[in-house]
Amino acid sequence: MFSQYFGNYLLNRGLIRPDQLTDALEYQRSMRLKLGVIAVNAGYMTPAQVEEIHNMQKKVDKRFGELAVEKGYITEQQLEEMLATQKQGHLMLGQALVDRGHLTIEQLQEALENYKKEYGMSSRQFNVVGKDDSLQIEQIFRDHGEALLGKLYSDYVTLLIKNLIRFVDDNPIVEINQFRSDITAQWFVSQEIYGKINMFTAIACDRDVFVKFAAKFAQEDITEPDELAQASVGEFLNLHNGIFLVNMSNNGVELEMNPQQVEQNRTLANPGKAYVVTCHMTWGRFDMILV
Amino acid sequence: MSSNRPTILICDDSLLVRKKMKDCLKEYGDFNIVEASTGQSSIELFKQYEPDLVFLDIVMPDKNGIEALKEMMAVKKDVKVIMLSSSGTKSHLKAAMDAGAHDFIQKPWEKSQIEHIIRNIF
CATH class of the missing domain: 3.40.1550.10 (CheC-like)
Structure with a gap:
């Protein structure tokens, strides 16, 4: 397989259908990347920890990063890195697929790890989609x-x-x-x-x-x-x-x-x-x- | 077609480019507009209408704009021909200027560029 792009990787692995990719691509144009996806991708948090913070947010009026630091899952420095990544629009497709219910966050994590392992790509290279680089x-x-x-x-x-x-x-x-x-x-x-x-x-x-x-x-x-x-x-x-x-x-x-x-x-x-x-x-x- | 109005020949194989140029020219004066879509028809219409100004594309079917320019200059040496092309490469610029082009505009053009040319020539 030649494709460098995560969307095609997922398609070729049969993890999503073409219509789901199209749906996610359309959706991602209007969304902002969530810190939970960034944290999992960076290896700072597990999917379970992200889920825990999401559940906490339903009860307390605090931001994801704030709660994750309070729980000791990430440091202040890691939060700053994550916020910078968020501004760069990284991992938008992955989040869109999760938000639209086409993948669970666990499936996304596994797919990301396999994808990077297979292609030896860094996060930066992976997030080339849509960027003029x-x-x-x-x-x-x-x-x-x-x-x-x-x-x-x-x-x-x-x-x-x-x-x-x-x-x-x-x-x-x-x-x-x-x-x-x-x-x-x-x-x-x-x-x-x-x-x-x-x-x-x-x-x-x-x-x-x-x-x-x-x-x-x-x-x-x-x-x-x-x-x-x-x-x-x-x-x-x-x-x-x-x-x-x-x-x-x-x-x-x-x-x-x-x-x-x-x-x-x-x-x-x-x-x-x-x-x-x-x-x-x-x-x-x-x-x-x-x- | 009134003989009092200046005649402008637009030579481009793209209907869209010709339409946009016509729309643009309307803003700056009352002209007789003649259109050509190939290099060869550009020359034929040039001879037929003897335009006061020519906008000439370079990449066109059957004869390119540089060749067409040379033939136009051979017919009427003082004609004002503006090369209008997306491919303003160094070799195209040199060939156009060597052949006697009045000016060279890289597509997509700005209206102010067309206005400037019209104001200078008419």
Whole structure:
């Protein structure tokens, strides 16, 4: 399994269903991370101790951290660390899954431990989801044999996140996976980049997401996948790739790109070494394919 | 189409870009707007309408904007062509300026950039 992301890990282990992941991802956008989840992840408290504090909070008007310190489960310093982590939005997905009843906190703890053991990842690396951190994204590619292309792909995905935030969604969450099987999409917008480096880039999505994507980017009332909708999604890809080319040019690498193409009901056969960047937006999900 | 109004040719394969540019231009004057969606049609419409100002994309089907610019300059040397592209790479900038482009705007543009150009040219 390639996925670096906890959501995919849970899916591939059969611990949650895709609809539960989607539900949790939607939910997590509006929530704040609870200290109990942070404490368990950090190894400061057991799930039973967290549960005990939660039960105490039903009776006394005190904060979680305050009670946990009083009980001697954590120190003041650990509480400060946990509060800092909370501000960084760590472990949001795990908490969302617990809050939505898709996992118990015990199941989450076990899954987190196995996940970290399997991938040797630190908490910081684990919490890359949704964060604009190019070094972490680069590490994902480097960890999986893309040492030479790691920086390139990392720059591309980092810029993608920035552009998604800039143009279509305040809080995108991306997952990076290896391209494993053929992809069929109702709407497929592609653009080739060529020169010293050759890349095939494409946005693949269903009709509903295509229309919403188009309306968001164009800031127009688009309700059908008509010519304007196609122009809009196409222009997003063109704009994103154009900025990528400018960045590469500033680093001394001159690249060119072909006009974007919009197709319906296209199947892309597994091209071998390629990636699928699944972008979870507040209004739907699409795949960015990088070959 | 009134002959008193300046003519502006917008060349971009994206219907969205053309629409946004038209909406933007409306705020700064009364123009005859002509649209082209490919490099080749850009040249044909340029010859047909002899526009006062051209907004020209670089990455377009059948002929890129730099080639189209060279052909336009060969027809009318003093035409004002503004390159409007998402790929403002160093090589594109140099090629556009060498070919005689009046200016180069990186997409997405700010309205103030378009206003500045319109105020300077008309």
